[in-house]
Amino acid sequence: MHAIEVEGLTKTVGDDRQLFAQLAMTIEAGELVAITGESGIGKSTLLNILAGLDDADSGDVRIEGTALAPLDEAARTRLRRERIGFVFQAFHILPYLTLEQNVALPLALIAPDAAAAKVRAGEMLAEVGLATRGRDYARDLSGGELQRVAIARALVHRPAVILADEPTGNLDPDTAARILDLFARAVRSRGAAAVIVTHSAATAAVADRVLTLTSSGLVAASRAATVAGG
Template identity: 50%
Template structure:
C-alpha cells in the first residue's frame, strides 16, 4: 500500500540546511499497522507529511497504492488525500463551532457531499465509538478521550485506504489512552486500512504490527 523509494528531505534553519530524511526507503503492506518511533527531530512528522501529500520530498518517490504522490501537482495530492487518507492528530483538530455529527461528516462533505449511505456510516461509527448520544454536542462539551474517539471516527468515515496518526494518545491520561487505543485496535484490526502511527511511547508502538525506528533512537 505504501512505498517510499530513496526519499530525501532537508530544511533550511538559520541559514543552514538540515537533512531530515536521507535516501530513506520503506514499504508498508496493505492492512499493516506500522508504528514510527524515534527521538525528536529524526523525521517522524516529516514522514507523515510526505505520506499525506502535505509535503513533497527533495528527491525520491512516494506511492500510496497505485498513485505516485511525487508525480502529482498540489491539487491532485489534495484530492487523493481527501478520498484515500484519514488523519488523527494529537490535539484532535475538531472544529469547535460544529457539532459532533457535523465534524464527523466533514470528510464526506469534502468528497462530493453527504448521502444517505454516508449518514448511516457516520451514525454506525458514532455507535461503535460509544458516543451516539452525543451527536448534537459541541467539542468543548466532550472530554479529551471523547474528542479523540470522535476524531478517529471522522478519520475513518470516508473509508480511507490509509490512516495516519500523529501521537493520538499524547495528551491523554493512561486510562483514557488505553480506551482510545483499544478503539483504534477494534476499528483498524481487520486489515481493511493501512495504519502509520507516530508515537513516543513504546507501549503504544508495540500494539501495532511492526515498529520502525527512525534515526536509530527511540522517543
C-alpha cells in the same frame, strides 16, 4: 500492490540539515506500523511527506500505486480526501459543530449527499462508543471522547491509509490505552494501512511492526526498547 510504498526518500531542512536519506519501506493493507525516533529526527515531516503535504528532496512515495511526486496540488488534495484519514494529537475537532457534523466533514468534501453522510457518521460514532452523542457539541467533550470522534472522522470515508501523529499524546495513560485499542481494532477491521508516529512505547506496542527513524533510514525496533522522546 502495496498500500504505501516509499523508495529512496531523502529530506533536508534549514541550512542543509539532513533529516533522513534513502529511506525505504512498504506497508500492506491491514498493517499497523509505528515509527519512533529521537526528537527532531523528522517523524512528523515523514508523515507529512506520506500525506503529500510536504515534498522530499528525492525519492518516491506511492499510495496504492499512485506516485505523489507528479501530482499537482489539486490532485494531491483529491487523493487525501478520498484515500487518506488523519488522526492528530490536538484532535482538530470543531467545537461548535455537533459530533455528527464533525464526523461527516470528510464525506461532505467527497460527495454532497447530506443524508447518506449523516447515516454514515452515526454508524461511525456508534462504532467508537458514542452512539447517543451525535447531536452533542464537541465543546462539551472530554479529551478521550474528542479522540474517539477524531478516529471516527478519520475512518468515515473508508480510506486506504490512516496517518496518526501522536494520537494519544494529550491523554492520561488509562484513556490512552483504551483509545489505542479502539484505534487498532477499527483500522484492522477495515483492512486499512496505518502509520503512527509516536514517542510512546505504549503506543508503539499496539503496532504490528515498530520502525525507528534515523538519519540513515528506518530500522526495525525492539518492542521492549524504551522509545526516545519527541
